[in-house]
Amino acid sequence: EAAVTQSPRNKVAVTGGKVTLSCNQTNNHNNMYWYRQDTGHGLRLIHYSYGAGSTEKGDIPDGYKASRPSQENFSLILELATPSQTSVYFCASGDLRDTEVFFGKGTRLTVV
Amino acid sequence: AQSVTQPDARVTVSEGASLQLRCKYSYSGTPYLFWYVQYPRQGLQLLLKYYSGDPVVQGVNGFEAEFSKSNSSFHLRKASVHWSDSAVYFCVLSGDSNYQLIWGSGTKLIIKP
Known part of the structure; x- marks a missing residue:
């Protein structure tokens, strides 16, 4: 069964600290994605990747x-976390043309 | 430009009633279209997908969607909703490249008892 595993599931970080969110997929998919989801918004793409060694900027990479x-x-890395990065983050993997995308259960990040 | 519009942020229906959630897309080529559902405090799950062929596609839990090229729409329907259908529903378009999924803003479905 397709699986995407995110860790940690919950994280509280301090402003200015470094945060790393990890994602592992066992689907052998080439494409992987990091999204954030905020109240009132759909999913917004932060970064994505076509394969090992590749990373590309999405719609909100700053x-x-x-x-x-x-x-x-x-992995998604916040070098200097800010309260505006408090959100729920989803990792996903997909095949060519993304005929189906599988999501992790999400990471709730709070930056205080 | 590629885009997906879900014009209704919230839809409220009574349990047992029929449902339609609207989705309009903008895309010049042949779209791949999806509906995903997000239950409270959970990740996202695929309900159904359309690539080609029969414009009415069946999904899980009694959901179906109808693709209309002339109307640039991919509306989601269910004949009789259940309280467990309460969730947020996202319409998604797969566009030109092999990476880009374009997400609608979601429709929150509220079921009245």
Whole structure:
């Protein structure tokens, strides 16, 4: 069964601190994504990747970096966390043309 | 430009009533279209998808959607809703490249007892 696992599921960080959100997929998908979801908004794309070693900017990349060291793993990095980055973050993986995209259960990040 | 519009932020229906959630898209090519559902405090799950062929596609839990090229629409329907259908529903378009999913803003479905 297709699986995308995010860790941690909940995180409280201090302003100015570094936060790393991790994502692992066992679907052997080339494409992986990081989204954030805020009240009143749909999902907004932060970064995505076509495969190991590749990262691309999505629609709202400012303040975020991404890393794709392997096919299975895709991390989202907040070097200097700010309260405006308090949100729920979803990782997803998809195949070519994204005929189906599988989502993790989300990470609730609170920056205080 | 590619876009997805869900014009209704909230829809309230009575349990047992029929449902239609609206979705309009803008895309010049052949779209791949999806409906995803997000239950409270959970991730997103695929309800159904359309690539080509029969414009009416069936999904899980009695949902179906109808693609209309002339109207640029992909509305979601259900004949009789249940309280457990309360969730947020997203219409999604797969566009030109192999990465871009274009998300609607979502419709929150509220079921009245």
